[in-house]
Amino acid sequence: MKIATVLRDDDNTREVDRLLREKLRASSTRPFTLIENNGEEQPDLVLSIGGDGTLLEAVHQYGFSPSYVGIHTGHLGFYADWRPEELDDFVLALENVEPFIAEYPTVDCEFHKRDGEVLYKWALNEMVLRNNSLSTLVVAVYINGEEFETFRGDGLIVSSPSGSTAYNKAVNGAIVHPSLEGIQLSEIASINNQTYRTINSSLVLPKHHQVELIMMNPEVMIGLDREQAVWTDIRSIVCVVGQNKVKFARYKKLPFWGRVRKSFITG
Numbered sequence: 001m002k003i004a005t006v007l008r009d010d011d012n013t014r015e016v017d018r019l020l021r022e023k024l025r026a027s028s029t030r031p032f033t034l035i036e037n038n039g040e041e042q043p044d045l046v047l048s049i050g051g052d053g054t055l056l057e058a059v060h061q062y063g064f065s066p067s068y069v070g071i072h073t074g075h076l077g078f079y080a081d082w083r084p085e086e087l088d089d090f091v092l093a094l095e096n097v098e099p100f101i102a103e104y105p106t107v108d109c110e111f112h113k114r115d116g117e118v119l120y121k122w123a124l125n126e127m128v129l130r131n132n133s134l135s136t137l138v139v140a141v142y143i144n145g146e147e148f149e150t151f152r153g154d155g156l157i158v159s160s161p162s163g164s165t166a167y168n169k170a171v172n173g174a175i176v177h178p179s180l181e182g183i184q185l186s187e188i189a190s191i192n193n194q195t196y197r198t199i200n201s202s203l204v205l206p207k208h209h210q211v212e213l214i215m216m217n218p219e220v221m222i223g224l225d226r227e228q229a230v231w232t233d234i235r236s237i238v239c240v241v242g243q244n245k246v247k248f249a250r251y252k253k254l255p256f257w258g259r260v261r262k263s264f265i266t267g
């Protein structure tokens with residue numbers, strides 16, 4: 001089994017990586033080959049050691065072909081299954097357990113630039129659109145080609161099911177189980193008064209539906225998971241349920257609702 005690791009940049013995480021590599025090399029039951037990210041070899045399994053942000057980084061680095069496992073070295077992460085104290089159990093599981101592969105849907109986004117160029121990007125958590133200043137973001141929202149509303153406020157989030165527990169949750173969006181292939185459009189501080197009106201609820205769209213956001217501001221801030229940038233030349237963004245899913249290798253049982261409970265209620 002070819003294994004790659006992606007690390008958060010801190011001493012504790014590097015030490016956990018060192019210990020884990022030692023244990024994997026010492027394994028006599030199964031050959032594990034540790035590979036580096038040199039673009040030549042594709043790993044079968046990517047171990048993200050750090051937090052949820054590290055996992056997001058790993059997924060954007062290696063894409064949809066390998067499976068992922070998260071080991072958390074900070075506070076409990078949503079995507080991470082293992083703690084550093086459990087490295088021996090983890091290696092035992094790698095040697096002996098056939099993992100369940102949980103597949104999490106993504107969000108696919110087309111960015112239509114004013115000059116006609118189209119860029120394709122995807123997110124595991126979400127695409128966030130905000131104004132690049134304190135003034136109001138104004139966006140014409142179309143659903144499946146039909147005008148839906150004009151949004152005025154701080155921003156809009158289009159999240160995946162697994163991203164529904166991240167930024168989307170902080171703006172009171174619903175938590176969606178990742179077996180439901182959908183995207184969720186949520187508002188950040190919409191203006192609702194006698195003059196301006198939005199739906200003021202999160203919308204969950206199924207596969208094959210699309211949401212189109214047409215910019216009225218000259219300059220916007222766009223976030224895709226960890227990546228963020230200011231754009232001056234975007235005319236519209238079209239989001240749909242992603243064509244590809246991210247695969248998580250589950251070597252121990254932690255169903256989605258248990259994960260939600262552990263992350264937000266019990267710790």
Ligand code: NAD
Pocket residue numbers: 051052053054056076077078079125126162163164165166167168170224225226263
């Ligand atoms: P970060 O270090 O600021 O992390 C933000 C928090 O989001 C961390 O506690 C992380 O554990 C948590 N998180 C990330 N993905 C999650 C998920 N799917 N479910 C539950 N919690 C999750 O930033 P980062 O590590 O670079 O992570 C980027 C993510 O941060 C973005 O994808 C976005 O969802 C999230 N974020 C949240 C808010 C908010 O809640 N107000 C604001 C900005 C960004």
